[in-house]
Amino acid sequence: MNRRRFKDLIVQRIMFILCCFVISILFFIVMGLFYKASPILAIHSLRDLLFSSTWHPSKGNFGLGLFIVSTLWVTAIAIVIAIPLSLLTAIYLTEYAPKRMREVLKPLIDLLAGISPVIYGVWGIIAIVPLISDYVMPFFSERLTFFPFLSDNYTGYSALAGGIVLSVMVFPIIISVIHEVLETVPFEIREASLALGATKWETTRRVVLKKARPGIVAAFILGLTRAFGETMAVLMVAGCSLHGFPKSVFDTAYPLPALIANTYGEMMSIPLYDSAVLLAAFILLLMTTLFNMVAWGILLHIERKER
Amino acid sequence: MEAKSHIKVRNLNVYYGSAHILKDITIDIPEKKITAIIGPSGCGKTTLLKCFNRLIDLQDNVMLTGQVFVDDTDIFDNSTEVIQLRKKMGLLFQKPQILPMSIYDNVAYGPRIHGLKNNKKLSEIVQHYLQEVSLWEEVKDRLHDSAARLSVGQQQRLCLARGLANEPEIVLGDEPTYALDPISAEKIEKKFLELRKNYTIVLVTHILRQAKRLADYVVFLYLGNLIEQGPAEEVFSNPRDSKTQSYLSGQFITSA
Amino acid sequence: MIKRRKLVELFFVSLMKVATFIVVGSLFYIIITIFIKGLPAINLAMLIQTPKGGYYLGKEGGILNAILGSLLLGISSSLLALMISLPIVFYLNIYLKKASRFALIIRFSFDVLFGIPSIVYGAFGFTLMMFMGIQASLLAAIITVALLILPIMTRSMDEILKTVPFELKEISYALGATKLETSLKVILRQTFPGILTAFLISFGRGISDAASVLFTAGFTDLLPYSLFKPVATLPLAIFFQLATPFPEVQQRGYAAALVLTIIILIVSIGSRISLKKFTRQVLK
Structure with missing residues (x-):
């Protein structure tokens, strides 16, 4: 065997080991968090931990209910805002925008994905929170005194603020995935529909969107998981108080990631505290991974079918 | 007396960017006859077809000069309604282009977008046109299955039914038997011969035998130029141009 | 009708135009907001001094600690991630066959890693840190951030290498x-601008x-000054300093936000330029 071949073989081995290393990272993250979370699971039942909302670490109460509900609430608000706007933008980008316009819009939307979560938080504090406390909240509190608008939190730091900031953060993910999915729809079926005398919108709505539906769902799921796990921006604008379940879009919310971020400083001092917080991280890991796998599965399926 | 011309092409030029695709084409396509557009690939046949229903509008970077008249209206005129124009023409592609919906919905698609909401009428239309293309017996028990599960031959007949359900005057075929097995291809060909009674048919094909079997009128294009046009018997038995002669006899066309 | x-x-x-306007508008809204708040706060002293006048909450000085810390952390963690991901993407695209099962497993692992929120990486990094017996430090941060950006870098490099024609x-x-x-002399040279793009995107993250x-x-x-000592970063500076009630300290936060945004803008434009170069050179 000559030296060149030998070198090639050695490098190949190293590459293989690196690949195994990466796969093991995944394993270590899952096992590491689970191992650290297990002490609290040994003492409290999972049901209590997930559904109880009493969070009183110094008294040994570690109910994560409030945080889980807050996560879902903020994510729901974000998704309700982001879905229609992203879908419409992606359709415009793919089907209607002139080529020149598309070449300008695409990088701008990508740029949105690159902005720091903390910057989003700053923007939320400066622009969105006052907007809610000074305009949105007064407007609604007089006219719509029912769920989910009734609240006594007038600060602006609220689930809604978190949801709005989050929705902007997930725009680029949802838009770029939908854009890619729409581009895989063959040009010829658009032609077939247009040739029958359909307008471009009719073609888009009845044919293109229908064909792309699984991919669009996958895009929404990817956006949703991103919103699930986002920490800093939400932490900065959602209020994060232990006031109990959010019952209004104007109430404060305290999602799981914010809990993890907030309690790290103090958790070493109280028994089981770190275990509870790492359980929160573990739950977050499981939820996001599960949703992501569904989305990737759908997208992989589409990619295969196209070949 | 000659049949009336349904489509009239006058001095049509098409450019894609700097490429000159169709050069000064003037053709008369007779009403209720089968007109075959023949020629080697890359000669602009498909482009010509896409001019008729203005699908050419979808291409970037296209420039057109000249005129095309359908029923004596200039289709490139600003006042021409593209939707109406396209409704007048059914189009078959090389590969059957099934819409992502059920068999029933594929046929009902045209009538629905043009405003028909009555379900009973829609069902009648669906049945009628599926019978028209001899597909009814094969699919009547699974009308609401996805059309993608049909065989390619069945899909192409479904596409034909879908086009006819729009009640067009003209049927355009862009090598419609290209992707089909011989038996399915024959079914489509026979259908075309039947349809000739009621429709003007324009068929792009590179299969000479098919043109000979079906065509009443032949247009021969070569590298974007119109070389020859005329009644089928004349062009096939007695071509005037040497290029047509070479093509028909299967030889290279040498530019003399 | x-x-x-x-x-x-x-x-x-x-409706689509309005939606697009809102999406793109929010980008400009964010950038303008940061500039309006940041520009008055920024001056030369802010850029070349460390915080002064008291422990953490001092009212004087600048943000040099965070700027240098961020650059140092960003560059080292990106290089660390590059050392792992570059061999892996070459292994995936040159050594393994297209339909390889192992390749599928690796790509899937990266997809999963990609979707894990950064706070979870933080929690894992912290656990790892305790396990290794080191305290919060530049080293711990480099390892954690490298883990966070490893999937981002690998996936974008993978996309780049996938476009290399088989004939080459x-x-x-x-x-x-x-x-x-082949990898080093042909493919790496051909795809260099694309790899640079992936590197810059990851660095930005x-x-x-x-x-x-x-x-x-x-x-x-x-x-x-040491791998084993704590380090300041721009995002942390923004987060901590805006949370204080002192306007002077908050000014530092706004200045840090502006600096961070400018760095991100430069990195984005850089990655865009090298991507353009890549598409022109390789894909034609």
């Missing part, structure tokens, strides 16, 4: 080159994330 159908279309296209490899093999030689370094970097008023 046709008029109505066209009105419907017009209505929806208008074939020609090289036909000339008698080994896979390693690494430098702008706070949740992963919240517990692993610690925070300090000092300039970074």
Whole structure:
């Protein structure tokens, strides 16, 4: 065997080991968090931990209910805002925008994905929170005194603020995935529909969107998981108080990631505290991974079918 | 007396960017006859077809000069309604282009977008046109299955039914038997011969035998130029141009 | 009838334009907000001094500690991630066959890793740190951020290498080159701008994330001087300083936000330029 071949073989081995290393990272993250979370699971039942909302670490109460509900609430608000706007933008980008316009819009939307979560938080504090406390909240509190608008939190730091900031953060993910999915729809079926005398919108709505539906769902799921796990921006604008379940879009919310971020400083001092917080991280890991796998599965399926 | 011309092409030029695709084409396509557009690939046949229903509008970077008249209206005129124009023409592609919906919905698609909401009428239309293309017996028990599960031959007949359900005057075929097995291809060909009674048919094909079997009128294009046009018997038995002669006899066309 | 159908279309296209305007508008809204708040706060002293006048909450000085810390952290973690991901993507695209099961497993692992929120990486990094017996430090932050951006970098490099035409490899093999030689001399050179793009995107991610370094970097008023000592970063500076009630300290936060945004803008434009170069050079 000559030296060149030998070198090639050695490098190949190293590459293989690196690949195994990466796969093991995944394993270590899952096992590491689970191992650290297990002490609290040994003492409290999972049901209590997930559904109880009493969070009183110094008294040994570690109910994560409030945080889980807050996560879902903020994510729901974000998704309700982001879905229609992203879908419409992606359709415009793919089907209607002139080529020149598309070449300008695409990088701008990508740029949105690159902005720091903390910057989003700053923007939320400066622009969105006052907007809610000074305009949105007064407007609604007089006219719509029912769920989910009734609240006594007038600060602006609220689930809604978190949801709005989050929705902007997930725009680029949802838009770029939908854009890619729409581009895989063959040009010829658009032609077939247009040739029958359909307008471009009719073609888009009845044919293109229908064909792309699984991919669009996958895009929404990817956006949703991103919103699930986002920490800093939400932490900065959602209020994060232990006031109990959010019952209004104007109430404060305290999602799981914010809990993890907030309690790290103090958790070493109280028994089981770190275990509870790492359980929160573990739950977050499981939820996001599960949703992501569904989305990737759908997208992989589409990619295969196209070949 | 000659049949009336349904489509009239006058001095049509098409450019894609700097490429000159169709050069000064003037053709008369007779009403209720089968007109075959023949020629080697890359000669602009498909482009010509896409001019008729203005699908050419979808291409970037296209420039057109000249005129095309359908029923004596200039289709490139600003006042021409593209939707109406396209409704007048059914189009078959090389590969059957099934819409992502059920068999029933594929046929009902045209009538629905043009405003028909009555379900009973829609069902009648669906049945009628599926019978028209001899597909009814094969699919009547699974009308609401996805059309993608049909065989390619069945899909192409479904596409034909879908086009006819729009009640067009003209049927355009862009090598419609290209992707089909011989038996399915024959079914489509026979259908075309039947349809000739009621429709003007324009068929792009590179299969000479098919043109000979079906065509009443032949247009021969070569590298974007119109070389020859005329009644089928004349062009096939007695071509005037040497290029047509070479093509028909299967030889290279040498530019003399 | 046709008029109505066209009105419907017009209505929806208008909705699309409004939506696009909101999406793109929010980008400009964010950038303008940061500039309006940041520009008055920024001056030369802010850029070349460390915080002064008291422990953490001092009212004087600048943000040099965070700027240097962020750059140092961003560059080292991106290089660390590059050392792992570059061999892996070459292994995936040159050594393994397209339909390889192992390749599928690796790509799937990266997809999963990609979706894990940065706070979870932070929690894991913290656990790892405790396990290894080191305290919050530059080193711990580098490891955590490298883990965070590893999937981002690998996936974008993978996309780049996937576009390399098979013929290019074939020609090289036909000339008698080994896979390693092909990788380094042909593919790497061909795709360099694309790899640079992936590197810059990951660097941007690494430098702008706070949740992963919240517990692993610690925070300090000092300039970074040791791998084993805490380090300040721009996102952390923004987060901590805006949370204080002192306007002077908040000013530092706004200045840090502006600096971070400018860095991100530069990195984005850079990655865009090298991507353009890549598409022109390789894909034509």
